[in-house]
Amino acid sequence: MSKKNSQINSIISTSHIEVRYAETDQMGVVHHSVYPIYLEQARLDWLKRIGMHYQKMEDNGIILPLNKLSLEYKKSAIFGDHLEIDVSLSNLPKATMIFDYTIKNQKKELLTIAQTTLVFVNKHTKRPMRCPDHILTLIENASANN
Numbered sequence: 001m002s003k004k005n006s007q008i009n010s011i012i013s014t015s016h017i018e019v020r021y022a023e024t025d026q027m028g029v030v031h032h033s034v035y036p037i038y039l040e041q042a043r044l045d046w047l048k049r050i051g052m053h054y055q056k057m058e059d060n061g062i063i064l065p066l067n068k069l070s071l072e073y074k075k076s077a078i079f080g081d082h083l084e085i086d087v088s089l090s091n092l093p094k095a096t097m098i099f100d101y102t103i104k105n106q107k108k109e110l111l112t113i114a115q116t117t118l119v120f121v122n123k124h125t126k127r128p129m130r131c132p133d134h135i136l137t138l139i140e141n142a143s144a145n146n
Contacts, residue, residue, distance in 0.1 A: 013046035050142035068117035
């Protein structure tokens with residue numbers, strides 16, 4: 001696949017999380033501040049699935065800070081729910097990676113739709129950078145095998 005082509009076969013990874021009591025309010029509903037944590041775990045699982053371990057990336061001087069977060073709540077997640085979080089990346093990154101998420105409960109009810117944008121940053125200079133070629137290769141290989 002040519003790196004000039006920004007379209008890829010969508011790479012979907014599914015993560016599973018059980019809602020813990022500490023993540024809920026007095027009504028047993030997941031607090032809105034917890035969703036970014038769920039998304040981060042799903043994103044790290046996605047990265048691991050394609051062979052990119054976040055710690056190794058940081059050790060190599062690349063960080064991916066969150067630049068933008070969008071959440072649309074459809075239905076509340078509650079204490080004891082078994083959540084299924086699908087995360088996908090549908091375009092090859094340039095200086096940013098945009099992930100799309102859906103969160104469903106054990107009944108397969110859609111609870112939340114989300115999107116995050118992360119920026120590739122040089123850990124030492126703190127300046128934005130283009131996505132390194134070795135990461136593009138991992139994504140292209142995962143897309144081809146999808």
